[in-house]
């Protein structure tokens with residue numbers, strides 16, 4: 001009898017173990033618990049009163065809503081986005097296109113916890129006449145609203161700003177769309193594309209001292225909000241980049257934007273209808289941006305019939321507008337030479353820093369050789385240095401193109417640069433003086449052993465790319481900056 005009851009107890013224990021095992025499988029390996037939780041939440045939601053707050057992508061004047069950008073960034077950081085039933089995986093539109101980011105699906109709702117309250121986010125896409133306006137909607141319990149709404153929005157700002165500083169924000173390049181696209185529903189002054197220019201301050205061939213000065217100037221600018229406020233000055237910094245074509249002015253603008261993690265607003269003055277249009281363009285830029293006007297000298301000298309006057313440009317540079325919409329902005333103006341420019345453009349405080357971009361010297365050549373050919377030193381370097389010392393020079397763009405065309409062989413690349421410097425490098429310090437004419441060039445090319453089948457001289461390049469070099473002195477680069485700068489004139 002005792003024997004039988006022992007067997008019975010053992011059987012019972014085994015059965016209980018089996019039952020527990022299957023229960024565990026059912027609960028954890030299936031979605032049973034998850035479904036129960038979800039049903040419980042739906043039941044809870046049903047008995048609460050909610051308020052909805054919309055965050056549209058564009059405001060009433062079709063400007064980008066900054067809060068929309070921040071919410072978009074903030075939602076990417078939420079673990080609930082990753083844990084939700086489904087979400088969108090998209091490749092980043094930023095520099096690293098291999099990055100995969102999570103994006104809220106239009107049919108998706110995700111939750112977030114803040115100060116013990118639960119809030120929800122979802123998307124709402126409204127189809128207008130010619131564009132799809134996106135809106136984020138925040139769903140918050142009425143009982144929690146008064147307590148958490150403001151701190152929650154502040155929290156979003158802080159998290160999004162931190163993510164921006166860590167470079168998680170995809171930069172954008174804005175271009176002024178021109179008169180034809182202004183007016184009407186959904187039309188905007190600025191059109192944007194992802195900004196993916198790879199140029200950095202490290203890849204720019206520039207005197208090391210000057211580069212370090214630029215870096216520390218930018219770093220101190222970023223930290224000086226209070227300082228500028230105390231001085232009663234607008235927190236902005238203006239740069240004038242001047243030098244011959246192909247010396248790296250545009251690449252430097254891109255490098256600035258990458259260094260600061262700022263968007264770029266590229267103003268094409270020939271697309272601006274008049275002074276007021278120019279003002280409105282500036283009004284519609286956002287903080288943390290580099291606003292660029294390229295080839296300002298060419299525009300001012302051509303006096304095109306765009307309606308933009310010199311005073312319009314001056315107002316743009318430092319006018320009353322700055323007080324309301326130029327905070328935390330870098331303004332950059334590029335030109336080939338300051339010689340023909342109206343002195344009022346260059347007056348102190350209108351442009352804070354003047355940077356000269358000269359033709360290549362030996363130091364810049366070495367940076368280019370390292371960047372383009374991966375060569376830090378080479379037996380031909382002394383010969384190159386001698387040619388530079390004798391006064392020959394080309395633009396970094398011309399030297400860079402020769403290096404790209406011959407990149408499979410550093411020796412061939414350097415030889416082609418030497419040959420180009422001797423024939424095209426202003427003729428100074430080479431066997432001939434003055435610029436070679438085409439007959440001499442042909443004669444010389446037939447006598448010269450072919451360095452490669454492709455591009456060997458700068459003339460080839462100029463024919464190919466239509467590069468026209470403006471002659472200038474290959475002086476050492478200069479940096480003229482400071483909060484109260486001097487004009488070099």
Ligand SMILES: Nc1ncnc2c1ncn2[C@@H]1O[C@H](COP(=O)(O)OP(=O)(O)OP(=O)(O)O)[C@@H](O)[C@H]1O
Pocket residue numbers: 203204205206243244245246247248249250251252357395396397398400
């Ligand atoms: N200082 C430099 N360092 C590195 N690369 C350079 C430099 N200057 C020119 N390059 C290379 O040459 C090309 C042309 O340069 P970029 O467009 O920046 O010249 P630019 O001064 O703006 O010319 P332009 O006045 O004609 O607009 C770029 O691809 C860039 O990589």
Ligand SMILES: [Mg+2]
Pocket residue numbers: 249250251294334
């Ligand atoms: Mg340029």
